[in-house]
Amino acid sequence: MSTPKVLELDRAGIRRARSHAARLGKPVVAMATSHTTVSVERATLRLAGLSGADHERVPWVNHLVDAVRDQVGIEHGVTTPVWDALRRDEAPDLLTLAQKASAGAVTFQIPEQKGEATRARRAAMAAVRPGIRRIDRQRAARDKQIARLGDPKQRPWIYLIVATGDIYEDIPQAQAAAREGADIIAVIRSTGQSLLDYVPEGATREGFAGTYATQENFRLMRAALDEVGKELGRYIRLVNYASGLCMPEIATLAGLERLDMMLNDSMYGILFRDINPIRTFVDQRFSRQIHARAGIIINTGEDNYLTTADAVDAAHTVTVSQLMNEYFGKEAGLEDWQLGLGHAFEINPDLPDSFRMELAHALLARHLFPNAPLKWMPPTKHMTGDIFKGYLLDGFFNLAGAMTGQSILLVGMMTEAVVTPFLSDRDLALQNVRYVLNSAGGLVEDFHPPRDGFIQTRARHVLGEAIALMDEMSTRPPTRGWSPLLEAIADGTFGHMKRPADQGKGLEGVARKADDYDNPATTLLEEGK
Structure with a gap:
């Protein structure tokens, strides 16, 4: 599917927005690089x-990191004492x-003699390097399979969820969905795994409202x-979730x-799971450095803001979050093709011109x-249990995706407000x-909203609000x-959720790095070795 170039936006304003994203992001990156966490060390x-x-x-990784932390702390990194x-x-x-x-x-101890510390570090490097090499081989294997089998011929890619709680039930459902046209x-x-400060082990059959993310479950579904x-x-x-308290470990297992x-959003866990910022x-x-190395596409979570805040009034906060996710993603090494930035069809359908506003928001993100x-x-927030209206709403969502050149389209369920889908x-x-895609997929080539019409004006307005918010954030x-x-x-700018940096789950697992x-x-991820 081609990308529409039908909006006329202020290019200087877009440059200013990205400049603000960098200004807001740099102190956060400095903080991230000066700290470590128990999950980074476990990964x-x-x-x-x-x-x-x-x-x-x-x-066992939890046992080992906890023992090192209890005796010498993790501020030196766990690999040297290990x-x-x-x-x-x-x-x-x-x-x-x-x-x-x-x-x-x-x-455990921190070696006092420089020579002993150097030898421990060399041994640690030799032990970790094969893991990075395995990630490299898996990326090459993906490229080889895509070259042999091919990618889906049309865009957007069709993304469908399975979630029985039992990996052995998920597998036939996933295969059936692929046979019916799902690409992803x-x-x-x-539910709740994001709040576990450990990764469950082995194949699991007892998940509630979903299936546990484990290395063995990943292996079984991949096969x-x-x-x-x-x-x-083809x-x-x-797809799975690299979020929550074990984000680095799950990203590593995925690679x-x-x-x-x-799914790897920079603020989702903060806002919706109360994990310490x-x-x-x-x-x-x-986790994003791992994704960059593994050739994994991240999916961000801006759609979630519109379930707790109004999709019209808060549309500009989605744009701000997209810009921040872009900055953080690229700083960690992700390329444009790996930035699956999120947005959603969540405007109240009873509002006049709701579909036109959805088109404006989707085009703005695409532009x-x-x-x-x-x-x-x-749509999820305004799905009522009326499955006929829900099916129609999903059809409008699919049409908006076709008209605006979306890349990854998550399949909506008419039973969204009723039951886990059969x-x-x-x-x-x-x-x-x-x-919709067979009959209207080519509309992306024909759809050109008038220069100063409703859609253009709405997109400019949302962008202007986003720039104003970033101006205010940068200067307050x-x-x-x-x-x-x-x-x-902390002030509740995103999703109306107030999350102070000195509160939230997992703060006790953070440590400021020592000089050594x-x-x-x-080292391997940042040096590309």
Whole structure:
């Protein structure tokens, strides 16, 4: 699908908006690079090959990082004391070390002699490098499969969710959806997993309102989609969630098992899960560095703002968040084609001209980010349980996607407000998408709203409000001593959620880096080695 170039916007204003995004983002990046978290350190140990869990399903990476933190802290990085302990023969290998540490049978230290510290760091680098190399091989394997099987011939890509709670039930549903035309399968994550400060181990069958994100579940679904992709002659993409308290670890596991997209928004966990802002920004930077290396497309969460704030009044906050996600993503190494920035069809359908405003908002996003694979989200807030009206609303959503050149279209369900969708619901939803795209997909070439008409004027208005908000955020006097973006988040600027930087879940897992901090994974990711 071609990208429409039908809006006439103030180019100087767009440049000013991106300049504001950089000004707001730089202090946050400085904060992220000067801190580490327990999840960043656990992700590094996972790259070194540490996996498995005890009889109570507590992962060994948690045991090992907790033991290091209790004895010497994590501000130096955990790899130096861990590989120093291995060099001192505290244990013969990493797994045994973690097991002994869980029983309090290991003494950790920060080597005082420079030579000892250097040798521990070299050993850690040698252990972590194979994990990064495996991510590289998985990216190459994806490219090879796409070259052999091909990508979907049309855009937008059709994105469909499965979420039974049981990975072995998800697999046949995902394969059936691919056979019916889905290009992307998202395994929605079990409710509440974002608040777990550990990653469950193994294949799981008991998720509530979704399926747990685990390495084994990733592996099983990836294999199933590869199988059906060969059958259909096209590559089927797999999505999961790199968010919450274990964002870096889940991103790492996704890279190791060749997932293709990850929900990875810079502020979603802060606003909607009350995760500490500092923890979130530190974790998201590492996770996005992993995504950049793995060739994973991120999906951001701007659609969520419109479920707690009005989609008309708060439209400009979506644009601001998109610009911030773009800045943070590119700073972490993501390219334009990996920036699946979010927006949504959430205006009250009873409002006059609601569809015209939806077109304006969708075109604005498409115009501001012409090379990004935007993720267009279906109506949810105003789905009432009237499945006939819901089916019509989803048809309008699909039509807006066709007219405005969206890249990733999440399939809306007419039973959104009633029940978790059955296979028959998904089949009807896919029929709706196919009908609209087959009959109206070319409208992107013909749709040119008048220069000073309603749609152009609305898009300019939203952009102007976004620039004004970023102006205000950049210049407001700090009242708490935090960076301007953190002040704005604390004030409830996004989604009407007030989240102070000194509160929220996971703050106890954050540490300011010491001068001798070392993390071989970060070094390899930043140096591209």
